Amino acid sequence: MRKDDLYITVPSFFRCPISLDVMKSPVSLCTGVTYDRASIQRWLDGGNNTCPATMQILQNKDFIPNRTLQRLIEIWSDSVRRRASVESAELAAPTRDEIADAIDRVKVEKEERFDREVLAKILRFARESDDNRGFLAGKDDFVRLLVDLMSQIDFKTTSAAKLLIVQEAILLSYA
Structure with a gap:
């Protein structure tokens, strides 16, 4: 998922019935x-004396701050920002140190899920620049990792996703 693919579902009760914005x-x-205070104020300043949602005539035009809802919106907004920040950090190309560490870890952890995660990280790194691809090509542990992964592949049972990731890792590393 790319950062611009992030889709956020806004709870409907966080939206103003007039502007439809949070x-x-x-x-x-x-x-x-x-x-929302600004939306209802514009409604009333426009000469209206009814509630836009119910169309009831307003007995008074006083606003009562809905602090509970405001706090819920703040908590939700913070969680969305944190999630977006984590996702963008995950999408950022890793550093050389992170790649070297990931290659070391994959030698220890022989789990297919972990292999895919490491290879995805390596691909993000390799896509960034020719220098990164050169770094990978010159790293003996990486060459061994690719050879090891290729030797483990059973084309009848290995997932297509893993095959594509291994193939792209090889092509990018030696491009």
Whole structure:
């Protein structure tokens, strides 16, 4: 998944019924319906004296801050930012030290899931630059890793995803 592929589902009750945007400052009217302060203020400043959602005539135009909803939106927004930051960090090309460590670890951990993760990391690294590909090609442990992975492949049972990753790792490393 690329960073720009990140799709965020916004809980519907975090959206203002007028603007349909996530509320920055949720306030409730006397009807009990909550809106973003700026949106409902524009509605009322436009000469309206009804609740846009219920169309009830407003007995008063006082706003009651909905602090619970505001806090929930803040918590949700923070979690979305953290998740996006973690995902972008995972998508960033790893450093040479991280690659060297990953190659060392894959020699110890003989688990197919781990092999795929390491190879995906290596591919992100190799795609970044010719220098990175040269680094991999010159690393004896990497050559051994690829040879070891190729020798373990059973074309009848190995997943197509792993085969493609191994193939791309070889092509990128020696391009």
